[in-house]
Amino acid sequence: MPESNAPQLTATAPARQYGELILYAVLFFALVASVFVLNIILSTQSQKDATQIFCATRQQRAWQKARKSLENAQIAVAAGAPVAAALAEFNGAIKNFDAVTRALHTGGTLTLDATTITLERIEDARAAHIIDTLYAIWSKGREPLLQLATGAALRDKTINDSLAAIGSAAEFVVGNDDAVFNGTQEFIVKLGQLSTERTARLQTLQVVSLVSSILVFLFMVFRVSFSLRKQDGIISERTEEIIAQRDTIAQEKVFIEKLLSDLKETQTQLIQSEKMASLGQMVAGLAHEVNTPLGFVKNNIQVTERNHAIISDALDAYMKLGDTIESGELEHLEKVLLNAKAAAEKIRTFDLISKTKKILASSVVGAERIQELISNLKNFSRLDETSVKNADINAGIDSALMIAENVIKQKADVVKHYAPSVTAECYPAQLNQVFLNLLTNAAQAIPDGTRGTITITTRLDNTNVILNFADTGKGIAPENLKKIFEPFFTTKPIGQGTGLGLSIVYKIIERHQGSIEVKSDVGKGTEFEIRIPRKLSANAQLQSRAALA
Amino acid sequence: MKELSQVLLVDDEPMILESLSNLLEFDYKVHSATDGYIALELLKKHPIKVIMSDQRMPKMFGHELLREAKKISPNTIRVLLTGYSDLESIMQSVNAGEIFRYINKPWNPDNIMNVFKLGVQLHDKLVGLTAQHKAMQAAAPAAVSVAPSPQRNIHIEVEEKNGNVLFVGYKSAEVTEFVRQLERRYEVTSVASIDEAFKEVAKRPVSVIVSDVRFDEIDGVEFLNTIKTEYPHVVTVILTEVMDASLAIRSINELNVFKYLVKPVQKQEFEQVINDATTKSSAYKNAPQTNLHLSSQQLSPSSRAAEDSALRLKLRAAQAALLKGKS
Ligand SMILES: Nc1ncnc2c1ncn2[C@@H]1O[C@H](COP(=O)(O)OP(=O)(O)OP(=O)(O)O)[C@@H](O)[C@H]1O
Ligand SMILES: [Mg+2]
Numbered sequence: 001m002p003e004s005n006a007p008q009l010t011a012t013a014p015a016r017q018y019g020e021l022i023l024y025a026v027l028f029f030a031l032v033a034s035v036f037v038l039n040i041i042l043s044t045q046s047q048k049d050a051t052q053i054f055c056a057t058r059q060q061r062a063w064q065k066a067r068k069s070l071e072n073a074q075i076a077v078a079a080g081a082p083v084a085a086a087l088a089e090f091n092g093a094i095k096n097f098d099a100v101t102r103a104l105h106t107g108g109t110l111t112l113d114a115t116t117i118t119l120e121r122i123e124d125a126r127a128a129h130i131i132d133t134l135y136a137i138w139s140k141g142r143e144p145l146l147q148l149a150t151g152a153a154l155r156d157k158t159i160n161d162s163l164a165a166i167g168s169a170a171e172f173v174v175g176n177d178d179a180v181f182n183g184t185q186e187f188i189v190k191l192g193q194l195s196t197e198r199t200a201r202l203q204t205l206q207v208v209s210l211v212s213s214i215l216v217f218l219f220m221v222f223r224v225s226f227s228l229r230k231q232d233g234i235i236s237e238r239t240e241e242i243i244a245q246r247d248t249i250a251q252e253k254v255f256i257e258k259l260l261s262d263l264k265e266t267q268t269q270l271i272q273s274e275k276m277a278s279l280g281q282m283v284a285g286l287a288h289e290v291n292t293p294l295g296f297v298k299n300n301i302q303v304t305e306r307n308h309a310i311i312s313d314a315l316d317a318y319m320k321l322g323d324t325i326e327s328g329e330l331e332h333l334e335k336v337l338l339n340a341k342a343a344a345e346k347i348r349t350f351d352l353i354s355k356t357k358k359i360l361a362s363s364v365v366g367a368e369r370i371q372e373l374i375s376n377l378k379n380f381s382r383l384d385e386t387s388v389k390n391a392d393i394n395a396g397i398d399s400a401l402m403i404a405e406n407v408i409k410q411k412a413d414v415v416k417h418y419a420p421s422v423t424a425e426c427y428p429a430q431l432n433q434v435f436l437n438l439l440t441n442a443a444q445a446i447p448d449g450t451r452g453t454i455t456i457t458t459r460l461d462n463t464n465v466i467l468n469f470a471d472t473g474k475g476i477a478p479e480n481l482k483k484i485f486e487p488f489f490t491t492k493p494i495g496q497g498t499g500l501g502l503s504i505v506y507k508i509i510e511r512h513q514g515s516i517e518v519k520s521d522v523g524k525g526t527e528f529e530i531r532i533p534r535k536l537s538a539n540a541q542l543q544s545r546a547a548l549a
Numbered sequence: 550m551k552e553l554s555q556v557l558l559v560d561d562e563p564m565i566l567e568s569l570s571n572l573l574e575f576d577y578k579v580h581s582a583t584d585g586y587i588a589l590e591l592l593k594k595h596p597i598k599v600i601m602s603d604q605r606m607p608k609m610f611g612h613e614l615l616r617e618a619k620k621i622s623p624n625t626i627r628v629l630l631t632g633y634s635d636l637e638s639i640m641q642s643v644n645a646g647e648i649f650r651y652i653n654k655p656w657n658p659d660n661i662m663n664v665f666k667l668g669v670q671l672h673d674k675l676v677g678l679t680a681q682h683k684a685m686q687a688a689a690p691a692a693v694s695v696a697p698s699p700q701r702n703i704h705i706e707v708e709e710k711n712g713n714v715l716f717v718g719y720k721s722a723e724v725t726e727f728v729r730q731l732e733r734r735y736e737v738t739s740v741a742s743i744d745e746a747f748k749e750v751a752k753r754p755v756s757v758i759v760s761d762v763r764f765d766e767i768d769g770v771e772f773l774n775t776i777k778t779e780y781p782h783v784v785t786v787i788l789t790e791v792m793d794a795s796l797a798i799r800s801i802n803e804l805n806v807f808k809y810l811v812k813p814v815q816k817q818e819f820e821q822v823i824n825d826a827t828t829k830s831s832a833y834k835n836a837p838q839t840n841l842h843l844s845s846q847q848l849s850p851s852s853r854a855a856e857d858s859a860l861r862l863k864l865r866a867a868q869a870a871l872l873k874g875k876s
Contacts, residue, residue, distance in 0.1 A: 288632045288635075291632050291654040291655050292565065292632070292654065293564070294655040295565060295654045295655035296562070296565045296567075296568035296569075298655050298656075298658070299565075299568040299571075299655075299656070299658050299661075300568050300571070302572065302658040302659075303568065303571045307571075346575070350574060355571060358567070359567065359571055362564045362567060365564065366564060406632070409606075409607055410605060410606060410607045410608070410610065451607075451608070
C-alpha cells in the first residue's frame, strides 16, 4: 500500500543524507586544518633549521678565528711582542666555539652576539654523527686550550714556557684544523640537506592534503547537488503520488457511488436470481417427475390403441358369426367360427379386456399425477400470491418434498414428524423455497452410493412455528459453519452449487422475523432449526413488501 | 408354438412396468423388477436376452445395475432408460461399454419395440459367436485367440501393429503432440475439414477416426455415421471440448462410438485408446460378424446413413474422383 510507504520515505532518507553531508564537511575541514598545521610545522622547522645552520656557521667562523688568533699569538710570543691582545681574541673565539659545539651536540642555550639561542640536540642520525665526531675531536684538546685562553696557563711563566704552551695548543689546533673545518663544513651542508628534505616532505604532505580536501569538497558538492536533485525527484514523485492519490480518491468516490447504486440493483437482481434459481430447481424437478407418468400414459395409449384394434377385429369377426347364423348360410359357419375364435385368441390369452381396463385406469392415475404435479408447482411457487396468508406449513413442506423428489429419491428416506395443523402467517411461496433449499442441501450432503435419512419435524409453541430439518449427511466443518449463509459460499464443485441456497433461506427467514440455527457434526449429520412467529407483525409485512417490490 | 424370448424390465415405478409389459407381452416373456437387487436375482435365474432399466432408482442406479448385469450375463443386451435430470450421471457409463442403447423418457413405444427386437437378434448372434469361438478353441486352442465378449467390448488380439489413424476437425497445432506420439506405431493423417476426410478414407485404409463432433454446419454424428455405413470396420473415437450428454448418447446409439473423450486427455491414456481402437478395427475387418454395430445396421437398415443424404453423396463423389485419378 502506498499510504504506508510514503511517510517512511520522508522520515529516514533525509537523516541519512544529512549524516552523510556532515561527514563530508568534517572530512573537508580536517584536511584543510591539516594543511595549516603542516604549514606551521614547516615554518617552525625551517626556523629551527635556520638557527642550527646559523650556529654551525658561527662555530666554523669561531674555529677559524681561534686558529688565526693563536697563530698571531705564536708569532707575537716569538717576536717578544705583547701577546695579550692576540690571546684575548683567541679566548673569545675559542669560548664561542666551545659553547656552540656543546650546544649543537647536547642541546641547550647559548648567547651569540647578545642574543640568546635555544638549541635542541640534532635528531637526524647522520647530522648527529658528524657533530658527535666533531665533539669527540674537540673534547681531546678542549681543557688545555680553554686554560690557555683564560691566560691561567701563561701566568708567571717564562717566555719559553709560554711559547711551549702556545706551541702545543697551536699544534693541536693546526693538527685538527682540517678535521674540524671539514667537519663543520660537512655539518652545515648536512643541515642544509636535511632541512630541504624535510621541507620537501612536508610540502608533499601539504599537497596531498590539499588535493584530497579539494577532492572531498568536489565530492561533497557532487553529493549535495545529487541529493538535492534526488530530493527534487522525491518531491515531484510525492507530488505525483499525491495527485495520483487524489485521482484515486476521486475515482474511488465514483466507484463507491457506483457500488452503491449497483448494490441496489444487485439486490433486485438477487431477488430475481432467487426466483430464477428456484425456477431452475423447479423445472428440473418437475420435468423429471412429469416424464415418468407421461411415459407410461403415452405408452398406455399406444397399447390401448393396439388392443382396441384387436378387440374391434374380434368383435367384427363375432358379428360376422352372428350374421352368418342369422342368415342361415351354414356352410361357412365353421370357417367363420374359427376366424372369430382366432381373432379373439389374443384377447383371451393375454386377458386384454381387463388389462386394457387396468391400463386405462392407470393412465387416469398418471394423468392425475401430472395434474397434481402441476398444481403442486402452482402451490409451490404461488406466483399469484404476494400477500401474507395463514398457510399450512406441513403442506408446504410436502410440496417442496415433491419437487425435490428426484434429488432425494435415491439418496435418502424421509421421516416426517408433523404436529397437526401447523399454520403460520407467511409468504407461503417463499417458505416453500426455504424448505426446498434445505431439503436439497440435505440430500446433497449424503455421499453418493450411500443412503441416509432426512427427518422433518414440525411443532408449535405459543407464539412460534418450529421446524427442524435433520439429515445424516457428511456434516459441515466447524470453520465453514459461520460462512454457509453467505451468498456464493459453496463447497460444491463448479456447476453444481451456486452457493445461493442458504443465503436465500436466511433472507426469507429474516423477512418473516424468524430465526435459523444450525448444528452440525462432521461425519454424522446436520440439523437446521427454524422459528417463525405464527403471526407476522404489521411492521414485518411492510418491510417484506418493500423488499419484494 | 415357438418359445418366447425372455426380457427383463426394471423400474421403481410399477405403472411403468405394467405399461411396458403390456406393450411387449405379445412377443416376449416379460419379467419385471422394482429394484436392482431383484433384477440381478432374476437375471441369474432366467435366460434374459434383453434387460432395460430405469436410471434413477432408489438403492441402485440403472447404470450400476447394468454394470453388474454385464458380469453375470455378458451376452445380455443392456438398455438404459433415462430421465430429464440423469444426463450427468450417465456420462460415467458412456465410455464403460455397458450400454447398448440409451432411451429417453418419455419414450416412443415403437422405438422400444425396435430396440428389443434388435437386442434379441444381437443377443442370439453373440451367443452363436461365443459357441463358435469355444468350438474353435477346443479344436485348436492356441491358434486363434478370438475372445468375443459382449457387444461393444470385443477384444480380438491380432498381431498386426500398423493401423491408419485419421484426425478430423482439429487445427494442426491442437493435435501435433498426439500425431507425433502415434506416428511411431501408426500412419497418421490430420485433416481439418469433412471433405478432406472423405478423400482420405477413400484413398487409404483408415482404421481409426479421431474426430470432433461439433462442426460448423454439419452434424458430426451424422458425418461419422456416413463413414461407418460405408466402411463398417472403421472405429470412431470422439475427442472434443465439451461433455455434451445428449451428443454422447447419440454417438453411442447411432455410431457405437468407441470412446467419447473430453479434452484435455493424457497422452498415455490417449495412446491406449488408439491401441485398443486399432485392435478392434482389425478384428472387425477379419471377422465382420463380430461387428455388432454392423449387425444392428443390417438388422435395422433405417439406422444406416440414408443412401441419398448430402454427406453420403459427397463421400461417393470423393470415391469416384479417386477412381478416375487412378485409371
Ligand atoms: N445439510 C447440509 N449438510 C452439509 N453441508 C451443508 C448442508 N447445507 C449446506 N451445507 C454447506 O453449505 C454450503 C452452502 O450451501 P448453499 O445451499 O448456500 O449453497 P450450495 O448448496 O453449495 O449451492 P446451491 O444451493 O446454490 O446449489 C454448501 O456448499 C455445503 O458445503
Ligand atoms: Mg444448496
